[in-house]
Amino acid sequence: MTTDISQLTFRLPTEDDFPRVQYGLTHWWGGLGGDAGAQQRRLLVPRLFLQHFCLTSQVVEDGEGRLVAFLVGFLSQDRADEAYIHFVGVDPEWQGSGVGRAMYERFFAAVRTAGRTRVRCLTGPANRASVAYHRRLGFRVEPGALDFDGIPATPDYDGEGLPRVLFVKEL
Template sequence: MTLRHPAASDHPRLQVALADWWGGLGGDAGVLQRQLLVPRLFLQHFAETSYLVEGDDGALRAFLIGFLSQTEPKTAYIHFVGVCPEGQRGGLGSALYHRFFDTARGHGRTQVRCITSPTNLNSIAYHTRMGFRLEPGDRVEGGVPVHGDYDGPGLDRVSFVRDL
């Protein structure tokens, strides 16, 4: 396996992964939502804090898109992470998170933030196992604090923070 920073030329491969790796979750609308969350600009402007993992065959196996907050100088942010279905539960995701934590620490950051959908129970469980705390929201659903309309009307999110 090879770990490297992404380039703008990786964008088409990421778009395919965003369509394929989630098993059709959300249908065509879900695919489009995921693809729109990872525009080319992340690969152009946040490459040094983002990572790709490729197999020996050159196929994309995992990715993490992250950046250092310009507004909060002690904060880094993980925007989107994906691991191919065959690579899940094999430590690729955790390795990417830990690499990002090291990058963030190296830039003097003391916390990492991220969000997920309240319906993505696997993501909520994963982030909790990775040491993230759930931040209080404006309501609780199924024991999970939810930030209503976080990303716009009807776009509720769960917010996490992890101290480094």
Template sequence: MTEDLPGGLVLRQPHVDDHLRVLAVMDGWWANFGGDAGSLQRSLLLPRLFFQHFTDSSCLVESADGRLVAFLVGFVSQSDPEVAYIHFVGVDPALRRRGLAGGLYRRFFRLAAARGCSRVRCVTSPGNANSLAFHTGLGFRIDPGEVMVDGVDIQRDYDGPGLHRIAFTRTLTDQM
């Protein structure tokens, strides 16, 4: 589906060979958010298994010359088939604010709805103000957390000790 992509970009499903390509761009795309610890967290949160077992619901976007410019890794929950989960998304900073990430999310919303999901969930790191604004702008609501930081509900130890997250849920509707 390319209707949500800026011109000249190609969308495809990822394959296992894309794993290292994605890891190679993450520090630059996240502007080293969180320093060395943040870099390690990002790489550990996106292991090879996502490029082996979740490719039918994930996607990559490449420029005409084959350069990676965006990706979305997501899946339908096996434990709760009414819930889909967006695990990781990245967009080349040179292409941000052009609707690319929003297009990938809308594509995933349609895929999830077609598979019977009624909700999409995802998380972001506390302190990532751009991600917080992006998700709430797409209609995600912040799930209640155990603590409040700067007026935002935080899920403590969500991804392990000291790895707190902001959790989001978006209800899927006909207006995707």
């Protein structure tokens, strides 16, 4: 299998992509959190994202039409200068190929065209790889009241006991 991203197709998602995205959410995280973890990931990307947020989201397919990555992002309805990346997934076989960075760069270009100057996203403080990745992409970690081995996090951000690392990137 090649991991040459020039052979990939980047396109806007449709509702028909929902089962494949759900498959990725179940299988691409190497069993993280067991069945409960897979269900939590699936619940984070309900069908509505592929019905109502398609113009700023992406799916990426290989030459055989197999889903290798997706990004769900949108323009903020309430903050005219901001956009938000809600969820990103990359098939483990394609991690490190540049497909993730390519999706982010395409998202940045789309939101710049829409007049947005800031992008926000988040991750859990235990996901050190995600924190490092977002920093490499130029995101800044926002201050937080918690410290996870040098990583600031905001306590109870997504509910009681659910701290999050908050990122912002100025475009």
